[in-house]
Amino acid sequence: MADSAKKGRAVLTGIDASGPVPVEYRFAHSKGGNRHLTVVFANLFAPDDYGWATGVLDGLRSNILWIRDSFDGGNTYYLCRGMDFSVEKSVIGLVSRVMEALALTPDDVTLWGSSKGGSAALYFGLRYGFRNIVASVPQLRMGTFVRDVYPDVGRHMLGEAMPEENVRVLDAVLPDLLASGANPEARIYLVSSPQDEQYKDQVEPFVGLMRRYRNFNFIFSESPHITDHGKVSLRNVPPLLGIAYLLVEGIAPAIGITRHGYEEPGRDTSGIEGFLKATSVVQETFSRPTVVAPAENALVPVGPVQFTGVAPGAVRVSIWENGKYLASAPVGADGAWNWQAETAWSEGEHLVRLFAVDPNGFQSHRTDVRFAVSAAVTAPPHGFEAGFLQAPVVRTPEAHQRLPEAVRFAGVAVGAVSVGLREGGYALGTCPVAADGTWLWDAGRAWAEGAHVVEVFAVDAVGQESAPVPVPFTIVRAQAGTMAYGH
The missing domain is CATH 2.60.40.10 (Immunoglobulins)
Structure with a gap:
């Protein structure tokens, strides 16, 4: 299923359900055959739980993989739900499969994120050996942070009671990786500021550990215009993007040129095309929903309209009109679903579009139903509908x-x-x-x-x-x- 970023870059959406939990993603192909992958992790306030996905990265020539941090309806730092780290396994599984499909190695990848996404970029980069890590205003004591600042996220990650032992485990995850010297050749680009209220507790105590990395770069912004945590990322968009552009061209700032013009315009893309097709949100093998009522081109009286149908294998049917979301109708064990709006439909013609959604979030192709509402049509007698068996x-x-x-x-x-x-x-x-x-x-x-x-x-x-x-x-x-x- 293709979408388009604000500057016109085509973006495809998909779900990788091959791991313990399904992982939703967006993907944009590289420009000019660029042989690099940028993986983007989301912050806590990213729209729809996708970070940097509003077109700001559209000028990058690399492939871009945005990963959604929404698992069972909550944020997880891409790590765990109730201390179950199956989320982490599924996320690294997705990244690995995309790399394999592109015939890339961890040396050809940049992990990118701010705040919560910065923590994820740092964690996955250090643990799994990725070459480039860009982390803007991350939290390194994650357990304490989510418990004290965002308890809804804390309960989702740590468990409902947020026990102290679980807080200590998450607090130690990133410091232990740094102390162990994991991935010593990583090029780490840390962005922070003394005006960030989180700097003193979440970043400063661990800068010394990062300085042990010979390719560590600290971008420390002391601009008087920065007044809080959120403005660090916003004020530093130009230098952050500058780093990104250099990395995907094979240039590491403060280290020197490692490779430039990393492009193969004629390279075979069948691997990534196959992966995207297999994990596309819209699945060819998933049957679209059947609409029994209203019948196609039916003329119905003014008032609420009852929608009924069948969607075998689905958990819900999503209902839209003119690109506007109307409702989500649950599907019963027998495949039947129904929905009726609380308000009357306007007179005139209507085109309603529906699709089925399975337990993993995959979607069917769309079903359209056209009908017209007219005041000239007489409604059936009261109670008639309840005992009326619908035609097959x-x-x-x-x-x-x-x-x-x-x-x-x-x-x-x-x-x-x-x-x-x-x-x-x-x-x-x-x-x-x-x-x-x-x-x-x-x-x-x-x-x-x-x-x-x-x-x-x-x-x-x-x-x-x-x-x-x-x-x-x-x-x-x-x-x-x-x-x-x-x-």
């Missing part, structure tokens, strides 16, 4: 289709226990409706050549029948050397 949806065969002798009927029937078929007033047969609302019927014989109109109707548990759905089609016997399928 017939997916195959399509109306007016030309078919060979064998015909199979299939579709969806919400609220029904069986589906019946008849032609010319004579019963053809019945079939049961599965738990997910789907049904399938085959006559088990050849159909007579010529035109047919079969009526398909649903039957509920008390024997009530729905209105019939007429399905006209024509049987054309195949001739030698020809095919009978088609319209």
